[in-house]
Amino acid sequence: MTQAVPLLDIADLTVEFSTRRGVVRAVEHVDVRVGKGETVGIVGESGSGKSVTSYAVMRILDRAGRIVEGAVRFTGVDVRAASEEEMRDLRGREMSMIFQNPRAALNPIRKVGRQIEDVLKQHSQAGSFALTDKAIEMLDQVRIARPRERYHAYPFELSGGMCQRVVIALALACRPQLLIADEPTTGLDVTTQKTVMDLIVELTRERGMSTILITHDLGLAATYCDRVVVMEKGRVVETAPAREIFTAPSHPYTRKLMRATPRPGASLRDLVPEGDVGLRPGQGASSVCSLPRVRGRGGEGVAENAPSSLAPPPCPSPASGGGDDVAPPFVVRGAMPASSSARTDSAARSHANGGAPLLLVEKLVKEYPRKRLGEGLAKILAPKPAPEPESFRAVDGISFTVARGESVGLVGESGCGKSTTSTMIMRLIDKSDGVIMFDGEDIGAIPAKNFAKLPLRRRIQMVFQDPTDSLNPRFTAARAIADPILRLGAAKGRGEVRARCEALAAQVGLPLPLLDRFPHQLSGGQKARVGIARAIALSPDLVVLDEPTAALDVSVQALVLNLLQDLKESLGMSYLFVSHDLNVVRLLCDRVIVMRAGRIVEQGSTADVLNSPQAQYTRDLLAAVPHPTFA
């Protein structure tokens, strides 16, 4: 790659946002160069300014955002100085973008084919009579089956992966020279991620395009990029060829990110920098505040402007005692007299092997009636193909057990029935058939609506996927944690409840001063801690963890996963860990159950299943996970 005339040259770029709390610098003195045909990855955690950088390149920043310094040159055109008309010609035709959350990125009430036509028409890529053919051709190129039919589909009629293909078709329709992919596969299943990424690579290579891949996933960047730019808090901390950066990272932040990324061969404890005080978050509030995500996940804003965005600052409370100079997760471990984690693990396992299982699920079935469309005119208004069976089995006769003190991972792609299974075990919905035995009691027979009042409720608790949405926005952290205590707990009176909340907060490493904050004033990791504290408030025997870290940055995820492990060991709980991320499951779980289409494909010990999978589907899943070669 000749560096002489880069296709895109971002030099000394600084972007500011004017917010109610004054001007925030989201990106500071960023230099990125993209050569012809090159794939450059921009890697960083939320608030690192990676998306803002790409918006600045396309000049589609929010009204509040402004390029204050630096230059962006694209094929010699000065993007900063170009008129709006010139920019419009560049966008979509010369450089285009694909987004996270593809379903939301498409106009919900316009046929996907028409949306592709809009772009073609705007850049006069085809005569109006040829537009439809060209749009269908594009759909075909992104491997959408039956493109002629799909042309008439609306986004809600397509799966997430399909929607992303449509967005890719939209972006590539005018054969641009540069494609910016902003977290293109976040939220998609691993296998879908692989097909989408392979498609992007193939199509861009075919056309000799350059690509910027923005991602928080180091593995993804390592697998697909030539060069990687690592960003932290609005600055570029390291730029190097992909191979180099992952074998010999030079910047401490890169090392920290790599460390925190779950990968084969690493243990849970490997993810967090032990005793690496210099990296402790919350120190030295930098001049660059991490900006609330410009779009996308809302509500993470305010707290992110506070000095701590990765983890809470050390808590000065008496509860944590001498743990003041250690990052919160270690407070818990310090408080535990127990020995090394390995020994506790094996202890838990040996304990698990004896006695009756805590949870026994047998031939569990959940059926949903198929929605039948209104007859007659409805068919004219909404043509729907193929008559379908009367009912749909979301969960189709699965059996498994969870022993005391055991972590069981429930793995599968979206729609495989893992969430339905966990919701049934939580007794939030009723089963159609089968048995759910909990500690010798047939809880499956208790109607879901009665279960909430029973004392059994306190023994099965849940941590939810979205730390923001699962907290009442009008409740403070303390109130949220106290909720189950007030409903089912033994603690009486304000003082006692408060004391319990504080003890729980200390246990999950949530600094006490944060207890009186509202969810929007907390960072993602802090909210996750609140959710965990709430779940363990009643000392349950079984905790269902529904992708508890899916919405978190890797470094926060590493802390939260370690916290979960510590809590399990100290409180002797069992976990049912629902996830689609095999690397995370590998770290936390003793046993794994792989589900597909409502059935169990394979189950066994984590090591067995993930290292020598028997079922083809498990092998496919494992193969789809990007495997970077880390040092």
Add this chain to the structure above:
Amino acid sequence: MLKMAAKRMLIALVGVVIVTFLLTRALPGDPAAYFAGPAATKAAIEQIRVKLGLDKPLYVQFVRYVGDLARGDLGNSLTTGQPVANEIKTRLPASAELTLLGLVVAVSIAVPLGILAATRPNSMIDHLCRVIATAGVSLPVFFTGLILVYVFYYLIGWAPAPLGRLDVFFSPPPHVTGFYLIDSLIAGDGEVFAASLKQLVLPALTLGIFALAPIARMTRASMLAVLASDYVRTARASGLSPMTVVVTYAFRNAMLPVVTTLGMVFSFLLGANVLVEKVFAWPGIGSFAVEALIASDFAPLQGFVLTMAVMYVALNLLIDVLYGIIDPRVRIEA
């Protein structure tokens, strides 16, 4: 979807028939006594009661009422002796013409205003939108009506006297739809069209100003939300022209809540009509109902409530259909 909507509509109508019947019977005052006059003897009143069928048990009255309804007979007014159906037939188009025109005025001002305000937040036009909207809701219709009459009729003299649907020198066009504007066009009578339009302008404007506020606010709010959405970002990132982005991508999506608001505003307008009709001496259905109510004349009242209910139900059906046209997702859910 339509079949289900029709079914829903039928159920609603059955309910309305029952409720209006019971409501009018529950009104205070004895229609027979009122009809017989203050000097009537007890026997005379009783005679009238028998004649009107009011002596029969309630269910017999109801069966008769439904039977009459089925034949399109809404009964006769006790005060004028005229068939109620005829009155409604002449008066409803007058009200509907006024209300629809008022709505057209409101929409054609409010929607562009809301869109402009949303695309340029905190600009002059945004502030103007806010001022107009606030003024529109806070001024009662009879007040705006009087002001408009005072300025445009009394001071400037552009508008004709606010005395009904047509100047006395013209005769109404032959009845086809009952809408003078349409009927005069059908008859090819330009002068009558112009005259009736002149009469309509001020009352329609009065209603329009009142109805403008909620529509403008709702348009602005939903446009703002949609303009911040991911798919508008995609459209901008694809280099689509601002016109396409705002109209095809943003506005069509923003229309859903606006359509809902329109339905509610139309209902308000039918109610607000009564006052406007009084100010402009409009021979509409609102003033007719008020007079009947004061006279304890149950047949016209029953007829009025029933007509209104049918219109509401039809309106809701129309909005449901509009929803289905705008949003493909609704078609599935319905």
